[in-house]
Amino acid sequence: MSDNGKFARQLDSGLIDELRAIAGDRAIVSHPSELKVYECDGWTIEKSAPDLLVMPRTTEETSAILAALWRRNIAFVPRGAGTGLSGGALPVGAPVMICTSRMNRIVAIDLASRRVEVESGVVNLHVTNAVKDAGFFYAPDPSSQQACTIGGNIAENSGGPHTLKYGVTANHVLGVTLVLPNGQVVELGGPCEEGCGYDLVGAVVGAEGTVGIVTRATLRIMREPQAHRTMLATFADADQATRAVSAIIAAGIVPGAIEMMDRLIIRAVEDAFHVGLPADAGAVLIIELDGLASALDEHAAAVMSIARGSGASEVRLARDEAERAALWKARKRAFGAVGRLAPNYATQDGVVPRTRLPDILRVITAVGIKYGLAIGNVFHAGDGNIHPIILYDEREPAQVRAAIEAGREILTACVAMGGSLTGEHGIGVEKQGEMPLLFSPDDLIAMTELRRVFDPRERSNPNKVIPRPGACVEVSAPHRQVPI
Amino acid sequence: MTDSAEIAKQIASLIGGDRVRAPRGIETRAAAVIATPASSAEIAEIVRKCEADRIPVAAIGAARTMAEIRRTPVAIGISLERMARVVAYEPHDMTIVAQPGISVADLNAAMEQSGQRLPVDPQNPQATTAGALIAAHHAGPLRLSEGTARDLLIGIQYVGHGGRLIRSGGRVVKNVAGYDLMKLMNGSFGTLGIITEAAFKVRPIPDDYTLALASWPDVTSAFAAARAFSDAAPFAHLEVTSPQVSATLGLAPAFSLLAGFSGTRAEVDYFRATAARCAAGPVQFLDGADAMIRYCALRDFDYRTASLAAQVVVPPDELARVLGSCGAEFRAHGASGIAQIMTHDALSADTARATLLRWRERARGARGHVRVLHAEQETRAALAFFDSPNGGALELMRALKAAFDPANIFNPGCFVGGI
Numbered sequence: 046m047s048d049n050g051k052f053a054r055q056l057d058s059g060l061i062d063e064l065r066a067i068a069g070d071r072a073i074v075s076h077p078s079e080l081k082v083y084e085c086d087g088w089t090i091e092k093s094a095p096d097l098l099v100m101p102r103t104t105e106e107t108s109a110i111l112a113a114l115w116r117r118n119i120a121f122v123p124r125g126a127g128t129g130l131s132g133g134a135l136p137v138g139a140p141v142m143i144c145t146s147r148m149n150r151i152v153a154i155d156l157a158s159r160r161v162e163v164e165s166g167v168v169n170l171h172v173t174n175a176v177k178d179a180g181f182f183y184a185p186d187p188s189s190q191q192a193c194t195i196g197g198n199i200a201e202n203s204g205g206p207h208t209l210k211y212g213v214t215a216n217h218v219l220g221v222t223l224v225l226p227n228g229q230v231v232e233l234g235g236p237c238e239e240g241c242g243y244d245l246v247g248a249v250v251g252a253e254g255t256v257g258i259v260t261r262a263t264l265r266i267m268r269e270p271q272a273h274r275t276m277l278a279t280f281a282d283a284d285q286a287t288r289a290v291s292a293i294i295a296a297g298i299v300p301g302a303i304e305m306m307d308r309l310i311i312r313a314v315e316d317a318f319h320v321g322l323p324a325d326a327g328a329v330l331i332i333e334l335d336g337l338a339s340a341l342d343e344h345a346a347a348v349m350s351i352a353r354g355s356g357a358s359e360v361r362l363a364r365d366e367a368e369r370a371a372l373w374k375a376r377k378r379a380f381g382a383v384g385r386l387a388p389n390y391a392t393q394d395g396v397v398p399r400t401r402l403p404d405i406l407r408v409i410t411a412v413g414i415k416y417g418l419a420i421g422n423v424f425h426a427g428d429g430n431i432h433p434i435i436l437y438d439e440r441e442p443a444q445v446r447a448a449i450e451a452g453r454e455i456l457t458a459c460v461a462m463g464g465s466l467t468g469e470h471g472i473g474v475e476k477q478g479e480m481p482l483l484f485s486p487d488d489l490i491a492m493t494e495l496r497r498v499f500d501p502r503e504r505s506n507p508n509k510v511i512p513r514p515g516a517c518v519e520v521s522a523p524h525r526q527v528p529i
Numbered sequence: 530m531t532d533s534a535e536i537a538k539q540i541a542s543l544i545g546g547d548r549v550r551a552p553r554g555i556e557t558r559a560a561a562v563i564a565t566p567a568s569s570a571e572i573a574e575i576v577r578k579c580e581a582d583r584i585p586v587a588a589i590g591a592a593r594t595m596a597e598i599r600r601t602p603v604a605i606g607i608s609l610e611r612m613a614r615v616v617a618y619e620p621h622d623m624t625i626v627a628q629p630g631i632s633v634a635d636l637n638a639a640m641e642q643s644g645q646r647l648p649v650d651p652q653n654p655q656a657t658t659a660g661a662l663i664a665a666h667h668a669g670p671l672r673l674s675e676g677t678a679r680d681l682l683i684g685i686q687y688v689g690h691g692g693r694l695i696r697s698g699g700r701v702v703k704n705v706a707g708y709d710l711m712k713l714m715n716g717s718f719g720t721l722g723i724i725t726e727a728a729f730k731v732r733p734i735p736d737d738y739t740l741a742l743a744s745w746p747d748v749t750s751a752f753a754a755a756r757a758f759s760d761a762a763p764f765a766h767l768e769v770t771s772p773q774v775s776a777t778l779g780l781a782p783a784f785s786l787l788a789g790f791s792g793t794r795a796e797v798d799y800f801r802a803t804a805a806r807c808a809a810g811p812v813q814f815l816d817g818a819d820a821m822i823r824y825c826a827l828r829d830f831d832y833r834t835a836s837l838a839a840q841v842v843v844p845p846d847e848l849a850r851v852l853g854s855c856g857a858e859f860r861a862h863g864a865s866g867i868a869q870i871m872t873h874d875a876l877s878a879d880t881a882r883a884t885l886l887r888w889r890e891r892a893r894g895a896r897g898h899v900r901v902l903h904a905e906q907e908t909r910a911a912l913a914f915f916d917s918p919n920g921g922a923l924e925l926m927r928a929l930k931a932a933f934d935p936a937n938i939f940n941p942g943c944f945v946g947g948i
Contacts (some may be wrong), residue, residue: 340792428702510708
């Protein structure tokens with residue numbers, strides 16, 4: 046029996062009528078066949094559909110919905126576009142899902158102060174689209190930026206290739222409107238560089254939806270750099286490529302992005318999209334510099350020289366905006382390309398100190414061999430933020446188990462090298478079991494104390510992030526129990 | 530209430546007589562007794578003792594901020610002078626881990642040979658500890674291009690309630706594992722615990738530094754130029770100073786723009802041309818040692834000579850208008866919407882309160898806020914140093930304080946809303 050079963054009885058018709066009165070008929074989805082769409086996010090290994098989906102249009106509706114649930118002590122799971130990769134939007138003991146996608150208005154643009162106020166269901170890329178003609182951009186750029194929402198980015202503290210130079214979501218969110226799990230609406234931070242009192246915005250960003258629902262946010266936008274130089278460097282193997290990354294950074298150059306793709310990914314992308322990557326390469330780096338037009342050629346020459354000195358067989362400079370766009374398209378569509386290689390894949394997310402990249406890539410290779418799984422690598426090399434993509438077939442229970450085990454082994458190695466369990470995907474349900482590798486019981490208690498400041502009954506996205514020894518919820522992956 | 534001598538004796542019995550001393554100089558305004566623990570275990574002992582006996586305790590850094598914000602000295606001030614070491618520096622990973630008692634200047638000295646720095650430039654880096662940089666959220670002109678401790682802090686350890694040693698973040702530059710307790714400690718003014726270790730990401734020291742100086746007779750023109758500079762190129766800093774502050778820095782007594790930039794020869798040439806174009810008037814350029822001397826004077830500008838000084842924070846485009854309406858002297862981080870404003874007038878408690886209220890009204894009218902940085906001894910008791918957040922936010926902050934400091938011992942009574 047799914048854990049939701051025991052809550053389903055609480056969803057009496059009285060509640061559904063009340064929610065319908067608050068948000069309207071079209072805001073409610075209750076038929077099991079329609080709810081199946083929401084049974085997982087981008088972490089597809091585990092599935093569990095909600096009993097009810099509600100899609101509010103405003104802060105006021107969200108507040109009234111959460112208050113109605115709070116009175117009945119019913120837990121909920123917030124969801125943006127469902128592109129998250131750690132099961133953050135997977136219902137685990139939360140019968141009601143609240144989807145923010147209909148709150149999708151850009152509320153105000155203040156170019157003079159470089160602020161944009163948006164509702165949380167606004168798609169990431171739409172923020173940049175709204176200001177790019179004026180010469181501005183919103184810096185965090187996850188690969189899913191054409192679909193993922195600002196609310197989801199705030200929950201997961203999302204990154205992306207250009208966070209190497211510009212920082213992650215937490216560095217660009219200045220204020221939020223937060224609906225607490227009891228329905229109370231609070232304004233945290235605002236349009237200023239610094240808030241007043243404790244930095245609660247900093248605590249809400251990255252809290253993985255466990256402190257309530259963000260319905261609005263004030264974002265900082267940045268001036269678009271004058272120019273870019275985007276290079277593709279080809280290497281015989283991943284080891285050489287990662288050494289080139291360290292050499293570039295050691296030279297005091299801070300690129301906008303340094304991305305790596307290994308052999309498996311290069312071939313997958315080439316087969317799928319024919320973008321002109323060197324199909325026989327062991328690894329490629331996409332290196333992007335940005336800044337003043339008059340100085341970039343000099344920096345680009347330095348980077349190309351360092352790359353060649355590190356063993357690059359070829360370094361190609363994108364000649365125009367079309368070539369640059371093609372390289373980024375190849376990078377951002379890598380995940381889609383991998384989808385052609387196997388019925389399923391799990392995108393892992395770990396971090397090591399940049400200088401340990403060659404070591405962790407050797408571990409990943411060994412883990413792939415040990416479990417008999419193909420693993421590709423496409424990742425943010427400049428940050429030491431790896432993304433092994435583990436291919437498997439969900440129809441084979443043994444392969445699902447192997448994929449989970451392989452992921453766990455790679456993460457354990459990351460932590461042993463002084464790294465972290467996640468650079469940008471979050472803990473969700475996926476990595477709860479590994480949290481004690483990184484944090485002591487006291488650390489986890491302090492984190493729980495913080496969460497309960499916002500949500501004393503743990504009704505918002507329960508059973509995520511913090512593991513509870515000895516307590517497990519079974520989800521639909523074969524023989525997989527989530528250690529809540 | 531136990532008296533200071535008794536408290537000193539009890540702390541000495543916990544961690545040793547050589548770890549307790551009387552406050553010196555400005556410390557006398559911050560704390561009644563100074564403890565100098567050498568480890569987080571010793572800090573944990575002190576915290577447990579303080580919780581048991583309800584004795585207020587706080588880390589004091591160099592005591593400059595604490596001497597201002599505390600109405601009465603805290604019973605036990607923790608000086609981290611014995612915890613001032615670099616714990617780990619990895620130049621190739623561009624990360625550094627340090628104990629909180631190290632000064633920002635010493636931290637940077639440890640990285641200089643590798644061509645790296647922590648690019649946060651508080652007033653007087655020699656007297657600003659890494660712990661204070663975080664707890665009091667000090668920053669300087671470079672915040673425009675490099676951010677603040679909030680952006681560069683990648684890991685923290687602190688002693689919280691129960692004497693528990695808590696860790697958040699780590700030693701890698703990108704990390705979203707678990708709740709972000711770093712952001713909470715940042716700018717918490719010692720009210721949630723005692724920081725025992727911090728990890729930062731660091732940046733390369735730029736090739737060169739040039740300073741462009743220009744001035745205008747009115748505040749509006751100076752800020753309009755700052756915005757034009759900011760729109761045209763990524764300057765390292767864009768500081769605007771009022772006439773009296775300009776004069777203190779050796780400039781003509783007018784509204785001045787001090788625009789700093791760094792880079793290769795080609796970049797510097799571009800910045801120079803941009804500055805000349807955007808200033809729409811005469812620009813003086815300084816480089817080499819001349820530029821550095823003037824930059825240090827700007828960074829270290831001391832608002833403590835004023836009778837009342839405060840930090841105004843508003844949306845960037847509102848700053849010129851708000852400063853104009855306050856009519857006070859200022860040093861402003863031009864494109865960040867932050868300024869230190871001050872008056873040198875002789876103030877009574879009543880006039881100090883009225884002045885602060887006027888500044889607060891102006892800032893609040895622009896959706897901003899004001900925090901007092903410095904007041905004279907005679908007026909201090911009449912002033913609320915911290916502005917108040919809105920009701921809902923303050924309620925959460927009180928709940929946070931209660932959860933993280935149930936015995937209410939960490940620097941109580943001087944933060945927002947009396948926390």
